[in-house]
Amino acid sequence: MTSTVAEAAQPVARSGDQAGGGARRPRRTGPRRVSPLILAFVLVPFVIEAVWVFWPALQGFWLALTSWDGLSAPRFVGFGNFSDMVSDPIFRTALKNTAIWLVLFGGLSVIGGFGMALLLQRERRGVGIYRAALFTPVVFSLVVTALIWRVFYQPDGLVDTVFRTVGLGNFVRPWLADPDTALYAVIVPALWRQIGYVMVLYLAGLKAVDPALYEAAKVDGASAWQRTRYVTIPQLKGVNSVVLSVIVIDSLRSFDIVWSMTRGGPYHSSELLSTYMYSTAFQSTQLGYASALAVVIFLLALAVILGYLIRAFREES
Amino acid sequence: MTGLAADRRTFLKGLGLLGAATLVPGCATSTKSPGSGSAATGELSLQSNLSSEQAKAAMEKLVAAYNKTGGSQVKLNTVAAEIFRTQLPTYLTSANPPDVYTWYAGSVADSYAKKDLLLDVTSVWDSMGNYSKAMQSLSTSSAGQKIFVPTSYYWWGMFYRKSNFAKWGVTPPKTWAEFVAVCKTIQSKGIPPIGIGLGDTPWVASAWFDYLNIRINGAPFHRKLLAGEGDFTDPKVKAVFTKWREVLPYFDPKGKSFPFQEATSALLAGKTGMFLIGTFFADSAPKDALDDIDFFQFPIIDPAVPVAEEAPTDGYFASKKVKDPEGTKKFLTWLATPEAQNIYVQSSSGTAIPANPDGKSADTALVKKGKAMIEGAAEITQFFNRDSSDALQPTADAALTKFLDKPDQIDKILADWQAAAQKVFKAGA
Numbered sequence: 192m193t194s195t196v197a198e199a200a201q202p203v204a205r206s207g208d209q210a211g212g213g214a215r216r217p218r219r220t221g222p223r224r225v226s227p228l229i230l231a232f233v234l235v236p237f238v239i240e241a242v243w244v245f246w247p248a249l250q251g252f253w254l255a256l257t258s259w260d261g262l263s264a265p266r267f268v269g270f271g272n273f274s275d276m277v278s279d280p281i282f283r284t285a286l287k288n289t290a291i292w293l294v295l296f297g298g299l300s301v302i303g304g305f306g307m308a309l310l311l312q313r314e315r316r317g318v319g320i321y322r323a324a325l326f327t328p329v330v331f332s333l334v335v336t337a338l339i340w341r342v343f344y345q346p347d348g349l350v351d352t353v354f355r356t357v358g359l360g361n362f363v364r365p366w367l368a369d370p371d372t373a374l375y376a377v378i379v380p381a382l383w384r385q386i387g388y389v390m391v392l393y394l395a396g397l398k399a400v401d402p403a404l405y406e407a408a409k410v411d412g413a414s415a416w417q418r419t420r421y422v423t424i425p426q427l428k429g430v431n432s433v434v435l436s437v438i439v440i441d442s443l444r445s446f447d448i449v450w451s452m453t454r455g456g457p458y459h460s461s462e463l464l465s466t467y468m469y470s471t472a473f474q475s476t477q478l479g480y481a482s483a484l485a486v487v488i489f490l491l492a493l494a495v496i497l498g499y500l501i502r503a504f505r506e507e508s
Numbered sequence: 509m510t511g512l513a514a515d516r517r518t519f520l521k522g523l524g525l526l527g528a529a530t531l532v533p534g535c536a537t538s539t540k541s542p543g544s545g546s547a548a549t550g551e552l553s554l555q556s557n558l559s560s561e562q563a564k565a566a567m568e569k570l571v572a573a574y575n576k577t578g579g580s581q582v583k584l585n586t587v588a589a590e591i592f593r594t595q596l597p598t599y600l601t602s603a604n605p606p607d608v609y610t611w612y613a614g615s616v617a618d619s620y621a622k623k624d625l626l627l628d629v630t631s632v633w634d635s636m637g638n639y640s641k642a643m644q645s646l647s648t649s650s651a652g653q654k655i656f657v658p659t660s661y662y663w664w665g666m667f668y669r670k671s672n673f674a675k676w677g678v679t680p681p682k683t684w685a686e687f688v689a690v691c692k693t694i695q696s697k698g699i700p701p702i703g704i705g706l707g708d709t710p711w712v713a714s715a716w717f718d719y720l721n722i723r724i725n726g727a728p729f730h731r732k733l734l735a736g737e738g739d740f741t742d743p744k745v746k747a748v749f750t751k752w753r754e755v756l757p758y759f760d761p762k763g764k765s766f767p768f769q770e771a772t773s774a775l776l777a778g779k780t781g782m783f784l785i786g787t788f789f790a791d792s793a794p795k796d797a798l799d800d801i802d803f804f805q806f807p808i809i810d811p812a813v814p815v816a817e818e819a820p821t822d823g824y825f826a827s828k829k830v831k832d833p834e835g836t837k838k839f840l841t842w843l844a845t846p847e848a849q850n851i852y853v854q855s856s857s858g859t860a861i862p863a864n865p866d867g868k869s870a871d872t873a874l875v876k877k878g879k880a881m882i883e884g885a886a887e888i889t890q891f892f893n894r895d896s897s898d899a900l901q902p903t904a905d906a907a908l909t910k911f912l913d914k915p916d917q918i919d920k921i922l923a924d925w926q927a928a929a930q931k932v933f934k935a936g937a
Contacts, residue, residue, distance in 0.1 A: 260899075260935055261597040262623045275931075280924070346762040368707055368764035370913070456710060457764065458910040473594040475899045477935040 254482035261478050272483035281459045282484070285467040288374055289491075292445060292463060295378050296385065297438040303382065304389025304434075309419065311390070312397045326391055328384040337451035340380040341367070367453050370460030377452050377461055381445060389434055396430030397423070432503055439495045443488055464488050550580040550832060552839055555599060555606040557592035560791060566855035573851050574842055580835035582608075593898060600625040605827040607836050613646040613821040614890040615735065617656045619897055620825070621649035627826040627833065630654045632840045638865050639844075642888045646821055657840045658823035658863040659849050662787040663878045664715055664891075665803035672778050680804035684751075687807040691758040694781040700760035703780030705771030706912070710905035712768045714892035715784050717908055718818055720748045723809040727816035727887035734896035736933040740907075740926040746918065751809065753915050764912070776801075786820065786891075787859035787878065801874065805881055816887035820894055821863060899935070903928040 255272060257265035276282045311322050328336060343349040344366040351363045366376040400423060408418045446465040449455060455462035455470060462470075464484060472481030556567050564586050571584045585606065587595070599605050600620060611617055620626050626649070633639075633647070633654045647656035666680075673679065676697050681687040694701035705712055721730045725744050732738050733745065760780045763771055768785060775783045776797045783789070784806065790798060808815065824843055830836045842848050849862035858870040861879050869875050882888065893901040907925035911918060 258935060262601060262620070262625070281928075344765075346765050365762070365765040454708065454710075456905070456909065457706075457913065458906040470902060474902045475932055475935070476597070477899070477931070480935070 251482050251485055254479055255486045257479040257482075258477075259479040259482075260476050265479060268479065272480045273487075275480065276483065276487070281462060281467060284459055285455075285462040285464045288462060289443070289464045291374065292378065293439070293442045295375075296381055296445070297442050299382055300385035300389050300438060301434060303386040305393050307386060307390040308393035308397055309423075312394060322390075322394070325387040327387070329387045329391075331384070333381075333384065333447040334451045336380050336384055337448050340383075341452060344376060368457050370457055373453050373457060373461040377449050380452075381448050385438075385441065389438070392430055392434055392437070393427065396427045400426045432499065435499055436496055439492060443492045464491075550835055552580045552582045552608060552830075552832065552835060553606040554582050554584050554608045554610075555592070556584060556586045556610045557589040558610055559586050559588045559592075562791065563856050566852050569855050570843075570848060570852050573848070574839060577842065579838050579842070580832060582839060596620075600827055603829075605829055607830045607832075608824055608826045608839060611656070611823065611825050612890065612894045613643075613656050613658050613823055614894045615896055616890075616894050616898065617647075617825055618649050621651065621653070621655045625828055626655040627828050627830055627836065628653045628655065629657060629826065629837060629840055632657055632837050632844065635841055636844050636864075639863065640865065643821065643863055646888070646890070647823070656823055656825050657844050658821045659843055660823070660853060660860040660863055661819045661821040661882070662860050663882050664719075664784065664786045664806075664818040664820075665878065665881070666782050666784050666806060667775065667789070667801055667803045668782045669776065669778065669797075669800050670802050671800050672781070676781070680802075681807055682805075684807045684809045688755060691755060691781075695758060699779070699781055700762075701758040701781040702755065703760050703771045703775050703783040704763035704912075705766055705768035706763055706909055707765045708767040709769075710909050711893065711901055712771075712785065713908035713912065714901070714904050715786075715818065716752060717748065717904065718889060718892055718895075719784070719806040720751055720809070721745070722816040722818075722887070722889055723806065723813060724748055724751060726813045727889050730816075730889060731895055734892065734900065736896075736929070740929060741919075741922045746922060749911060749915070749918050749922075752911070753918075756912065756915055759912065764909070786818075790859050798874075803874070803877070814886035815884075816889055817882055817885040818891055819882045819885075819888050820891045822860070823863065897932070899932045900929060903932060 254265060256267060256269060258268045258271070259265035307325055311318055311325075331339075346365065350366060354360060354363050364372060366372050404422050404426070405418055408422050413421065444465060445463060446469065449461060449463055449466050450469065453461045455466040459467075465488065468481050468484040468488065471477045471484060554571065556564075558564055558567050567584055567586065571582050575581050596609070596611075599609070617626070630653055633644075636657075639658070643658050644654075647654050647658055649655045668680070676694055676699075678690045678693050681690045691701040718730065721733070724747055729738070729744065733740070733742075738745075760771075760774065762774075763780075766774075768789065771780070771783060772785070772789045772793055774780045776793060790801075793801070805817070824840060826836050826840065844864060846862060846864045846867040849864050849867040853860050853862050853867065853869060858872075859875060859878075861867075861869045861875065861882075869879055889895055892904055903925055906928070907921050910921050914921075
């Protein structure tokens with residue numbers, strides 16, 4: 192661990208020397224003195240990070256290999272927790288729901304956010320109001336969002352009333368208490384919030400696109416669709432990678448909204464990996480199994496994001 | 509340059525804040541306690557999960573009264589119930605734990621005694637000779653030591669509005685057949701007869717399981733089953749659900765969507781007929797409506813089975829690592845007195861009954877009736893989670909809410925329940 196610190200510290204030190212030496216690539220001319228201030232800037236956060244992030248994370252990996260109730264000493268069980276998962280029907284539901292969540296929540300918020308950004312990118316009168324309106328849900332805490340939507344969904348609440356008014360009364364059901372609808376009923380408010388967030392990211396990206404490109408495309412006779420397809424989308428590559436990371440991470444860590452709306456219920460039908468991890472850890476006090484679930488979530492996030500990053504880097508080089 | 513200096517200063521400030529922020533969350537396996545341990549200066553810390561406004565005020569009064577008696581000074585630390593529940597193992601296993609804790613009698617306390625984390629309070633019980641046999645056995649660990657000091661209890665019953673029962677022309681039923689008849693009558697008036705609140709509070713369904721099981725199979729069978737010595741796929745357990753299914757059509761279908769507080773409102777508003785609930789529901793009920801509230805005992809199904817009632821008992825236990833065992837025991841002895849229990853019961857919502865038989869409960873017809881019902885019972889059970897563990901409760905929640913939704917899948921539900929429970933028992937062993 193300490194060697195990585197030294198390595199990380201060195202380039203910083205070198206660039207600090209640049210002004211004096213003038214050489215762009217300094218050769219190794221014996222040991223250089225690293226400014227203690229810079230060393231402190233690197234080491235202090237690293238130590239804090241190591242104690243409060245890396246060490247607990249490593250412990251999490253160790254706990255994933257144990258059976259632990261939080262009271263007695265953890266008992267080593269090897270990969271027993273992971274083999275238990277294979278035969279655990281709740282784990283399978285949670286995995287499936289997490290995949291549904293990733294596709295629906297992730298996909299729809301990208302499409303919705305991008306669509307809204309395109310609609311609202313041109314400066315028109317009153318456009319600020321629409322942007323603000325779409326962004327407002329992002330400001331609310333997800334727990335507040337959940338409370339608002341629970342009122343909408345309650346029996347004879349807003350959603351039921353709307354369905355009945357448009358003549359779809361037959362579809363009315365206990366939205367959050369029906370295992371067939373609970374998950375989707377939670378995705379809607381999550382999207383309600385996320386679309387505004389993604390929209391802002393894309394709006395910022397669209398602002399950075401050179402207007403000259405559009406003019407050139409227009410002169411060449413490109414239609415509005417062609418301009419979007421061949422100018423806007425390729426220009427947004429940088430934003431896309433940010434959005435993708437945000438979406439994947441947000442999907443996998445989605446917890447608060449599900450927990451405050453359904454607690455993964457009724458009978459585990461809206462369980463995500465994150466809520467299942469929480470309930471196994473803090474309700475069933477199977478901390479070893481819960482740590483194993485956390486490891487699975489970590490690996491999933493890593494796989495999705497690494498996959499994308501590797502492809503992105505390959506294209507660049 | 510000044511601009512740069514200012515930037516650096518704000519940056520350093522930010523770094524400091526960041527550092528402070530990272531210090532806040534604790535690490536799950538660390539043994540540091542977030543609660544304040546007692547100093548050796550005769551100060552005791554009391555960790556309380558009674559965080560509702562009324563109960564918290566009652567606790568503050570109680571502690572203030574003790575601090576005037578001249579013993580150790582007690583410092584009250586109130587924590588939200590859900591956090592308290594998840595943190596309790598961390599408190600108790602930490603190097604410098606808080607001294608005294610609010611908690612529940614029975615299996616949920618014994619599980620900590622089994623790990624040798626609790627103070628032996630047998631000497632406190634020397635002054636508690638007048639407590640009932642049931643209270644004594646509830647406070648005794650499986651190793652035979654007294655580890656708990658009970659201070660109050662409440663009861664569960666089938667609550668209804670007197671005026672509505674009069675309007676519908678029904679009288680409180682005593683037997684299962686009468687109960688079914690009452691349900692039929694109420695339903696014929698267009699009102700869902702049985703209220704329930706499972707959204708957010710799915711554990712309310714466990715009351716039905718508990719009562720049906722102790723009425724059909726008896727309390728000893730129920731306790732064994734919850735302790736992991738039985739099997740949920742047992743035909744005797746299935747019989748509970750067969751009986752339950754007879755009244756499923758009378759449950760309020762909306763009850764799946766809202767928590768018990770809203771189910772209480774529904775009962776008070778006359779939108780449901782009856783509601784099997786503990787007396788704590790009264791905390792969220794308007795006082796004037798309470799005068800119209802009455803309850804009846806859960807109907808008798810098999811007269812041959814000794815009558816058991818659910819009477820969850822609350823009280824205190826102490827950590828084994830207390831700095832000042834004598835001071836702690838003195839405080840616990842005081843908590844067991846009728847005077848202390850009266851202070852608490854009078855200041856809280858008023859439906860709790862003092863555990864000390866000499867304590868004064870609220871002087872209402874409702875409380876008198878509840879107290880008489882519990883005192884007349886041959887056996888006392890606590891509640892599903894208290895007779896088993898908080899870890900087993902979610903398995904019951906999943907099984908019971910699924911049963912209410914899909915009663916024809918009962919065999920699969922029971923098999924799944926047994927598998928989930930097995931896992932919990934294995935992890936706890």
